[in-house]
Amino acid sequence: MRDDDVLAAVRALTPALRERVAEAETLRRVPGASVEELEEAGFFRLLRPRAHGGLATGPDVFYAALLEIARACGSTGWAAAVLGVQPWHLALFDPRAQEDVWGTDDTARICSSHAPTGEVATVDGGFRLSGRWHLSAGCDHAGWALLGGLVTDGEGRPVDMRTFLVPRSDYRVDAVWDAVGLRGSGSNDVVVEDAFVPDHRTLGFGPVTALRCPGHEANPEPLYRLPYAAVFTTAISTAMVGIAEGAYDAYVTAVRERLGSSSGQRIAESPFAQVRVARAAGDIDASRLQLSRNTAELYAVARDGREPSTSLRARARRDQVLATERAIAAVDLLMENAGGSPMRGGADILQRAWRDLHTGRGQAANDVERGLLLFGQDALGITVHDPML
Template identity: 60%
Template sequence: MSTVTEGAHRDGGAGDDAGAAKVVDAVRDLAPVLRERADAAESAGRVPDESVAELAGTGFFRLLQPTAFGGLAADPGLFYTCVKEIARACGSTGWIASVLGVHNWQLGLFPEEAQREVWGGDDGARISSSYAPTGKVTPVEGGFRFSGRWSFSSGCEHADWVFLGGLIKGEDGAPVDSRTFLLPYGDYRIEKNWDTLGLRATGSHDIVVDDVFVPEHRTLSFLDTSALDCPGQRLNPEPLYRLPFAALFTSTIATPLVGIAEGAYATYVAVTRERFRVSYGQKVKEDPFAHVRIARAGSAIDAAWLQLAHNIAELYGYAMRGEHIPDELRLRTRRDQVLATERAVEATDLLVENAGGNAMRTGHVVQRYWRDVHTGRGHVANDPERALTMFGRGELGDEVRDPML
């Protein structure tokens, strides 16, 4: 149970980074357990409940949660460090931890009444999402009638609420606003249909809504999030809540893939130290071509993480100082986020190509990492052409308007 902490960080000071550093240590201690459960999670098609409970016990889900509701409102770089460590151990667990964790940040942007509804009785409540505006939205007095089907709601079986995307249209039928709608479990049902090549344990099932009422205060306009002017910022003045949605959300999708690539790299190196290639009568550790692949893959993974971490740190620095975040930085963050994904995939491919036939056997850790990173690459946030085109246009002086900026 939780009540709002009166006066918590009312001056807009930073969150509890010291407490968050302890969370990072606790997550690293938990990672070997998550690694041991990865095969069973994949077979079950669901991250074990005990894994989610133990992650909650580390304080992970509080990293981006407002201090007013028992959270740490911490430096987002610490959140992404945790995500990378979790995904390195188990790709599916890292994926759902990342998306469920970032939703506490987004809820902090909603009107205070919505935050109280979710966290007032349970400050450990979790939210899944599906942002594509595929449903039907009908404005009515005090809110909206809402119905439809949404796909790919990762971790929905571990959530109490859901964020769903919807378009509000004018009298001429043209969209005038795109919003995130917040619904409690009971106003929607989960249709279990997630059966994929990789990230099999994420449980990214469909969400179905049959004509329910969503009050106005449980919606958030993307116009407000893009402008960095959201109603929740008055309750939660910490710098964390002055960051762009697109930067945090897309980093939330890219970081698990970097962690997965790190896991593939560590596993490949460990196996290669002992592997003997019968065809050549040679220990693979003596093969100079394997050395080159290790160097290339390691550099690609390091570059991906260093750019992601650098951009998030720079964004957070602007927020800490209360300064305007330049469009150039927002564009660069999107550029480097999609390239981080590309590098993670390429690095994993380099290693798998040299891992031998045994690596493709069912149950081999390397091929699970390979399947996971390719499946995650398919997320719309990892579309390189869209983000790279935006960056190029910005560099050439064109005005760039995009909801994912």
């Protein structure tokens, strides 16, 4: 299977994904058929290491496939972003953890919830984990979970932030997701009750940020020398840009023939509509182009065996949060010019995209102020201390 084969297969799936949009919203999770078709297309292998049957492709291929999915169905794109990026994260872990997941199940998928909302206790050989982790998109379709947690000292003070790899046998999914937007993403809660996690199934944020992970020796591909903060957050923003592109395409197609309710003239002839279309297209293009530029530069640095500068990392985060902001602004512009029709039911593509984008804005990766702050500090010569850089 080649990169081009996967992209072609994903594009061929998009009509079916569009047909299942309403089903996804009704189920409040991605339909099983969609996940299985993405599996068969090879999407979940794009960022998986070659040592475990993956393609370890360039990140641009993964993001291109993700755009196609999100354009067709925002909820499926969001869940695909999260599920699709986790093989990359697991590739940074101890090789024994990778073998635990893929050694006996070639199609094992991994969900995640990185906010440290659970309780962690240090014990011999590892940790004991308990608690509830929220907003784990696509978790119904995963056999493992990556969960964030704070390790504390004897007096309860945080000393380390780690990610814990937990099998489905050690957690349950609580179907609490019932949101206005991204309704079909299945962003449910993961609940763990006193599970033991061995040392080799954990990874600290320090080594990840420093690009010094135990999985690097086993997986020498340059893909795994990219900063976590860029790979994960760009996946989230790419899904949002894809949602905006799908909304833009649907809006332009509809408005070409739609008549204004008060004037009886074609809306397409209105100069105000024309200007809004131009502004929305410009925001979406700017988002996509900046994300692509930063991904290409980061990957080139990794291929050369170099480490990305703090300035490049900060720029990637700056453009990632701005891509989110622009995607939302573009669809807001179109909604303002769409009249009342999109608000009369949930079937309208533009309305759904508007709901999805404003819901996705709440994801921690899309914290615009935090992303811009990192860039501003670096640009002004202030040392940046942030695990999401």
